[in-house]
Amino acid sequence: MQFEIKKIVEIDINLVTDFIAKQKTFVRTTGVAENPSKYLSSNTKTIYGAFKNNELVSMLGASFSLTDNSYIIVAMKTVPNKFKYFNMKENGLGLLWEKIISEFEANGYYTFYLLHNRTKWPIQKMGKMWIDNIPSLKKYYGTIHSIIPANTRPKFDMHWRLMGETTWPTDMILEKRALKSLYYPADYKIYNVITEEEIEYDKL
Numbered sequence: 001m002q003f004e005i006k007k008i009v010e011i012d013i014n015l016v017t018d019f020i021a022k023q024k025t026f027v028r029t030t031g032v033a034e035n036p037s038k039y040l041s042s043n044t045k046t047i048y049g050a051f052k053n054n055e056l057v058s059m060l061g062a063s064f065s066l067t068d069n070s071y072i073i074v075a076m077k078t079v080p081n082k083f084k085y086f087n088m089k090e091n092g093l094g095l096l097w098e099k100i101i102s103e104f105e106a107n108g109y110y111t112f113y114l115l116h117n118r119t120k121w122p123i124q125k126m127g128k129m130w131i132d133n134i135p136s137l138k139k140y141y142g143t144i145h146s147i148i149p150a151n152t153r154p155k156f157d158m159h160w161r162l163m164g165e166t167t168w169p170t171d172m173i174l175e176k177r178a179l180k181s182l183y184y185p186a187d188y189k190i191y192n193v194i195t196e197e198e199i200e201y202d203k204l
Helices: 010-021 036-040 093-106 123-133 135-139 157-162
Strands: 004-007 045-052 055-064 070-078 111-117 140-148 172-179
Touching: 004 093, 010 036, 010 045, 010 055, 045 070, 045 093, 055 093, 070 093, 093 123, 093 135, 111 157, 123 135, 135 140
Parallel strands: 070 111
Antiparallel strands: 004 045, 045 055, 055 070, 111 172, 140 172
């Protein structure tokens, strides 16, 4: 299935608004649903779309940190009831992931975070989906940075913002992916390493 991958900018506001309207739910952590125009005009965020026959069928965004060389994955969505969510080759999400990762790596960002529902997204299934559909992730370690219990406000403001400043009825997982050291440029200082305190997938 052929897709065209394009960066979505402020002029595409109506396109994004229509896409959001198709969603049964849209995670409030993205910032896109609440204020698409503000998000698309931000110089700290980027968002790409996968187009099929000029129709936006999937999108994926990222927001980079101002304090270290990391970024946060946001707005991972595809048209509901049209594609199997876990088949990233079918809905173009795999290509979007590759685009985001390559762009951020080119700018020196080698660690990213992703918040997801522990019940809806079993970590073992997530891991298999990543490896099957996003070849670049083979270069990354995957860990659970933290688990935020249901109906609980997290300790850190960043986690709270990621949750849309609202508690959730299920446990939320903050996943961390860090580039393996052998793939870093020789002169690059590594800021985000995997620590013993973090929970590796095979220990869950």
